[in-house]
Amino acid sequence: MMKDREIDNQYINNISSEIWRLFENLRGSVPIEDYNVILLLLSGIKDNVLDAYYVNDSYSIHNAVIKSFAQDFKYSKVIEIYAPIIKFIPGEKLIQVINSFQYFDNSILKEQFQEIFDTLVYKLSEAQGKYTGEYIQPYEITRFIMNLAKIKANDTIYNPFAGLASYATFLDNSNHYYGQEINHKTWALGYLRLLAHNLKDFDYKLEDSLENWNRFGEFDLIVSTPPFNLRANNRNYGRVNFSLESVIIEHSLHQLNYSGELICVFPESFLYKKNRSDFQLKKHLIENNLINTIISLPNSVFKHTAIGTCVVIVNKKKAYKNKVRFIDATSFVNSKTNNRDKLFDDINLFQHIEDGNKKFVQLVDKETIIENDYNLLVSRYFIDDNFKGVRLHEICSFIRGSRSEKDEIGKLVKIRNLKDSIVNFNLDIEEFEDKEIPSTGISKIQQSCLLVALRWRTLKPTYFEYNGEAIYITNDILAFKIDKKIVNINYLINEFNVDYVLNQLEGLRLTGIIPTLRKDDFFQIKVKLPSIEEQKKKYYSFADKYIKSKVQESEFDFNEKKINVEDENSFLRHQIAGSLKNIRGAFDFVKRILDEQVKQQIPDLDNFKADARLETTLSSYINIIDRDLISVNKAVNKAGDKIDLLDLNIEYFDLLLFIKEYAESLKIRAKNLFAVILDLDENAIIEYGISGIQIHGDKDIIRKMFDNIIENAEKHAFTNSINSGNKIKIELQYDFEDDNVQIDISNTGNPIPESLTYNSMIRKGSSSGKNSGDGLGIWFVNEVMKIHKGKFGYTDETGSEGIDGEYVTTMELTFPLIQAL
Template structure:
């Protein structure tokens, strides 16, 4: 695929551009073949040197002399002196190219037309940089900021000609490339590879003469020029802690807060700071973060907060925000909050991107449902929490939980002991079965942070997506609560317990919880915010009528479901019996053939002297009964009873490593098998990625997928087949999912095969008409695990594979209080 199609922000393509592009792509293909991983960005460097006539000085065809002549030209001719920094940045990578490939790459690049490079070099380099970033993925180590985000921030800065910019944590100098002409740009980047790419981009964009791009540490050497700037802009690493990294950090713990604190003293009188920040910067109640937010609001420096959903950045799937600090803020005493969730477009079938023009229009508009101007007083009342959704939810009617519930104070565990330790997984998901069954709670050695409870109470989870309201009835034996469960007692007799548990799971309450929740990876709600949530509170008699009506409705739905299931039995048996039935039919045919060899008259042989039935009659009876059984199985369906499997905490990464290891031991020579675990999972969940599941059920689901690929996908002996299992982190504002992808490059599903076909009991696929895709069982298992199943078969989405199963299962966190801090 040509790069112009993959990266639509490029200028209009021409025949000359396409020729340059094809040669660049050919050079990359040559480098791909070598054993050790090459630096593909060398192709961009060589195109630059070709444009600047440097490669004309290289006449040798011998690899060793090519490097020598290139180096001599760089340092001997004065007209090439400005290229020395970028050449030196890539010189080691040149030496690592295999000699034969070096000669081939030079031949390709030297054949590129220089007059076309004069026109198109910038566009070629930009597209190559993004193409190589996608090619290398996470393994490349260089993460580029999405071009749409960069362009939006540049427009948001609204710089005047001659303005000065400091860009710490600059990466590959994306801001320096995209700011307008006549801007004094100072960038700083610690990663040498990213710095080298940034140099290349700045030179290709004709921005190098006005730029000072420094290889250095933005924390230890903050603002090395020691001057004031009209704009300080950056995208600091989200997970970089600096509290023990540098004495300058003082009490600041993370790179984003460090950026905000340091930039305040280095802005001009009318200067701005713009920073890309994680949710934790806006909501974390740590002393440093909260005091910094308080200062920005109290001093009236915070101008704008813009929130973006997850999945837009190349190096992480978590949501993020843009904060604008302005010394010359116009709307005094107010902060503009913006929800950018609707300002996105489909950049590809698998990737969304920011619609910068639409978002700028929203910001410039006088009114919109996507913006809200918030007073300082309202921010004060929300305890300086800057999460955007907090200020967009409509005020709910009803009675605040603080007027209904009273916190119950338990007692700390004073010494090592054992007891029934209640975790979030033990709370009820069923608002009509909300009594805590203490007989199912394990007696374990209690952690020191457990809270002892010796009275009846409503238990509410403050982590993850649901409160999971559960009623504990005290009968003389205490329970012990994990810190993410809060106990409450009902004030007076104003609310029925059953009604309370039901209403706390209502859509209105869930919307309010989304407003108050904080935390990027593990969402949580504070007790203070929880008690602000409002619920409808009719009189007691009406509450009980509502509960009774709801129970009747659910009972009727269950009856209908039972009737529907009565028509669908034996499909799983059909899946198991298919092969034996084929074997029986084949066996009968073999018996016929053997009898024919014994006697041509075998069909007329009587079974005994007492009967008129012949061998032919007996054979026909066998066929008839086999046909009857086949039709019976074909026309009746049955599902795996997933409810008979007990669910427990399963550490997902270790499970999948064991599972893939077992598969390789059996099928390792039949096809290529691999497991790819996203670094986000191991970074964000250091204590383990736990899901509420059953290992046997997981194996049944995965075996169905794998077996289906082997039976119906891997059908050609001359094909190299691959099966890849990928584990990723999938986030939204209220919860985290384990994103499991199982991809294979076997024969695709038949044309017209749909999601409905996949999950229908007894579905068939392929020319044989045999069932065996197991989709219904897979979907039943995923549903049992409170997950979601998706199937992708379109080549634009699945390439280089043909089929991708995606399974989303909620992550319940790592066992232990430290994970939630």
């Protein structure tokens, strides 16, 4: 079994660190996605294509380097891609980089080159991915799949959608590798990587796998991690809604030899999608014993996506007659530093697979899969319902409701309106305003019933008592009636929150950014059903504990929200200073527009009055505003009124709209001191099937917190010159698995002093730098985040990792999010 990469060698670490510093030389000269040109130059030094000692002429250096690579057979294939990048690098910097290589021991460089090369590729890909969206597949995923493949000598391997040819790096020179990659820069770096690993028998082409699928031979292994967002619909496959996954499987079945195997990483949605073409293919695979294994991977082990992923193994060997091996790998993960930085624990998992540990490995017969309507989602085959109870369909009946009429007015209930409490679960329709009801996707309910959410992490069971006024529910809410003679409503709602039911729900839900439960699966849930009297007793016991826990929680929240206000003056300044700057900036622009544009058309503008009977003119009003702004600014510096953050205006609000409005006000405030860049990643929200992002908080205090961060950048990071290239970037990153959104506010300019630690930044009264203030800025930010049940952190991009783009410091604000459905 393949073990960890040997990267603890001191020389490898030292030389990798030295080369990593060279990337800094390219900062500001070439885009970050082109930094891998250094790996070409390093490869040229290792293979004696370039000689460092003679390079000293900046005038001819570009042509000399390009010509040297073009004359070498191995590198002539890629130099056309790298030549424009080389020409773009200033000659002095190019010389400096190449000459820096002369300090390396070339014999050791050659001996350890593949490890040095791969260490740099992984670090560089991670740095570039934040800005280009291009990520290399995690090493642990690749190693796990190649361990599963059990490659033998002389095996032939086909790798469509090859990326950086990661799978090939686990082969030896007895194997023949055929790979395809459509992106020319990715292909060029992948080609260099194959050279670095000294592979001799490979055919790695720059071409489209779908248009040029290899049909010229049979393979022992076809292995691939295709792009998760690529569609095959627009291509000529003769069928509508035929997924990329199905295309790959059908093609591969024709290209595998009699014992060949296909191993692919797919989005987990492939396992349960029911469009006709995919369903028919899965049915064919199951009934003909072609699927060997399905493995559910942990969420978020791929840095570029939060969607669920799986490994599907298809072969013709029929290793398990009339059975499919299901492997639950979702718990095999190690967190490096945070929830978004997860490492797949593949070595441990592989050992459990080899041992056949039934906790994680199940052989499921074909009949059971057919009973589950060919749903191949791994989690449903690990549900433990081996206890005495009843299925919901035995005690509940589905209420279809009626269709709403066109232009109908009524009370529309959405998921966010449902309750999530075992004591407060009644729907109060008096809280709803009448509104026009959409004509599609809505059901009209005119009887008492239980409502549950089909698209959420909990069912949010809510009881609707019908008193003559109907409600309208969206199609992601299920309405059903229960048999009150044998089921107590309070008891059933409580059971929906008990672990044994939650575990079933977890297994039955369709994974994705928003977990979804199908109606038929909901009615398959099994619940324990003692007598009515025992149900009541159990409910009241749980309700009593629930209420006591909520009381303790409220006391804890109250204590957490208390803020020491001994420094009211400074605190007031930090609350108001940012808003004052926004008002001042906006006012200055209004005056400028009036003076430079409006007065040219209306010379008598200054003398305009709101009413002819008044004496005060427009000019006087402007002077009053100007005077009072100065007065308020002075008052902020001297005020002593007590401020209490418990006096909050908490509400649900659209985060994207809020950020957009803030960015616009920030542009006014910037006054050419810095540019404002906004990246909300709205395509991700659309792709994941939700209509928006909401958070629960006080908009005013969050805005003031943002102002604090901007003010720190203005004081400490930026020079005070106009058009000096300073930038503020506001970027949103979503973690839909944990329902978090991270707001990154980054700046260029001067980095955070190395002596300033996280603990010192959030400590009240701590200050640093020549423009240091009272030390309440970041303390205030941290306090606001705690009040909003969030987290404050920061990244210093100029630390030991270096080169991570032009932004030197990022303040990270992580909020709980609410998905707008």
